[in-house]
Amino acid sequence: DSGVTQTPKHLITATGQRVTLRCSPRSGDLSVYWYQQSLDQGLQFLIQYYNGEERAKGNILERFSAQQFPDLHSELNLSSLELGDSALYFCASSQGIQETQYFGPGTRLLVL
Amino acid sequence: GESVGLHLPTLSVQEGDNSIINCAYSNSASDYFIWYKQESGKGPQFIIDIRSNMDKRQGQRVTVLLNKTVKHLSLQIAATQPGDSAVYFCAESMNSGYSTLTFGKGTMLLVSP
Numbered sequence: 616d617s618g619v620t621q622t623p624k625h626l627i628t629a630t631g632q633r634v635t636l637r638c639s640p641r642s643g644d645l646s647v648y649w650y651q652q653s654l655d656q657g658l659q660f661l662i663q664y665y666n667g668e669e670r671a672k673g674n675i676l677e678r679f680s681a682q683q684f685p686d687l688h689s690e691l692n693l694s695s696l697e698l699g700d701s702a703l704y705f706c707a708s709s710q711g712i713q714e715t716q717y718f719g720p721g722t723r724l725l726v727l
Numbered sequence: 728g729e730s731v732g733l734h735l736p737t738l739s740v741q742e743g744d745n746s747i748i749n750c751a752y753s754n755s756a757s758d759y760f761i762w763y764k765q766e767s768g769k770g771p772q773f774i775i776d777i778r779s780n781m782d783k784r785q786g787q788r789v790t791v792l793l794n795k796t797v798k799h800l801s802l803q804i805a806a807t808q809p810g811d812s813a814v815y816f817c818a819e820s821m822n823s824g825y826s827t828l829t830f831g832k833g834t835m836l837l838v839s840p
Contacts, residue, residue, distance in 0.1 A: 617770065648827075658771070658816065658830040671827050705770050715761070716828065718770030 619719035640708030750817035
C-alpha cells in the first residue's frame with residue numbers, strides 16, 4: 616500500500632457526461648500528479664500540482680481539468696466524455712517536486 | 728518529442744533465474760531514471776532509481792545499470808520469484824528530477840514456478 620488513495624475504484628458512464636476523480640496524497644506529500652494509462656498510449660502524464668498550485672502540464676485535454684485543495688487532496692474533472700477517454704487514471708504523490716512519486720491504485724473509467 | 732521506449736516484449740523466466748529487462752531512451756538530456764513495477768490491477772510501484780552521474784545502483788535483489796553512451800538502461804532482478812511477475816516500466820526525467828516523468832511502454836515479466 617503506497618498511502619495514496621483514489622476514489623472511486625471503478626466508474627462507468629456515458630459519452631457526453633462529466634465525472635470527477637478524487638485523490639488523497641500520502642501524509643506529508645505536497646505534490647500530486649495525474650496520469651492516464653491506456654493500452655495504446657501507455658502511461659501518460661497529465662498534470663501536476665504542488666501545494667495547491669499547478670506546477671506542470673502534460674498531455675491533458677482541454678476537456679479535462681484538475682485542482683488541488685488546501686487539504687492537499689486533488690480532483691481530476693473529465694467532461695464531455697468520449698469513448699476514447701476510457702482508461703485507468705492514476706494519481707501519484709511526492710513530498711516535494713523532485714522526490715520519488717508514489718502511485719495510488721487508480722480509477723478505471725469506462726465510457727459507453 | 729523524444730521519449731523513452733520499450734518495445735513491450737514479454738520475458739518468461741523460471742523461478743530462481745536472474746532476469747534482465749532493458750530500456751532504450753532517446754533523450755540525451757535525461758539525467759534521472761526510475762524503474763516501476765505494476766502488478767495486475769494495481770498502480771505502478773517504485774523499485775529503484777539512478778542519476779546520470781552513476782552507472783550502477785543496487786537495491787534488494789535488483790540492480791539498475793545505466794549506459795549513457797548508448798542511452799540504455801537495464802533492470803536486473805536476481806533469483807526471480809513468482810511474485811516478481813508484473814509489467815516493468817522505465818521512466819526518465821530531466822533536470823535531476825525536476826521535470827516530469829516520461830514512461831516507456833513496459834515489459835511483461837512472467838515467472839514460472
